[in-house]
Amino acid sequence: MERAAKKEAVEALNGLFQTTGVAIVAHYSGLTVAQMQKLRSQMKQAGAQVKVSKNRLAKIALEGTDVVAIGPLLKGPTVIATSKDPVAAPKVAIEFAKTNEQFVILGGSMGKTVLNVDGVKALAALPSLDELRAKIVGLVVAPATKLAQLSSAPAAKLARVIQAYASKGEAA
Template identity: 35%
Template sequence: MARPDKAAAVAELSEEFKSSQGAVLAEYRGLSVAQMQNLRRSLGQNARFRVVKNTLGKIAAKEAELDEEALELFEGPSAIAFVRGDVVEAAKGLRDFAKDNPPLVIKGGYIDGKTMGPEEITKLADLESREVLLAKLAGVLKSKQGQAAATFQALPTKLARLAQALHEKKSDEA
């Protein structure tokens, strides 16, 4: 029979998996307490970094209905960054921290129902933030509207010039 404290921990982890947009698993072996605190700060407000026991993590992942590939990530010392918000921001925080602190190794993650390897998490971190991408999209849409307006404005002007040229040609022939 499972101990009540472990059952509560599994239930809490399972709820974290279900309510998060993503979870990124990392190996933290060799990080000091101060480095772990810096890591938690670097992830921002949208992520929560937790050290978990692999057995409890696997059980919680099964309860949250994660696929088998995600369960395979629970090898060695595991910590999970549960992301509630922009996954790219958290992935960037982990990637940048791992560059400065080699003991942190990104194992992979589970984002929007898909298991991702460490390479995919790094690619995700290379993306620009959601706000920047939306701003770029808005800029493109605005420029297209400006081009369409210029085209529509040019049509009557060109029509008037054509009519003027036809009128002048008729005047010259007469």
């Protein structure tokens, strides 16, 4: 790599690390090209991305970012999965690691918090941001529908009582 290309790669990685919510580091040696493409597409669908870079350049790009704690994990053939949503990248990485034993998660960082493998698994177990939003909307809408049902129920009961008296009067 030429010096200009290295500088450009470092700047691109630094920009990525500045804006990411979570970064997961894993070893990927032994994965086929098809498996890597599958990982990339799964990450893209989840709103995350995967970067393979020279470890030395990645360590330089980490300086001055919140995820600088992943620096010591960058040894050997590593891949870095990042996402703005703190749950997206860990969830896909854990699922991918279950089906591909060559993909070994080393740890990661969520902001300035260092994550070990168990921390990454814990993040993956959380519901995603979209799932949380759906639950909140459901909780907000539920009382409104119950309130509407309750406010219309007394009127319906009153109409049934009047109807019953009217039919009783006609029968008599």
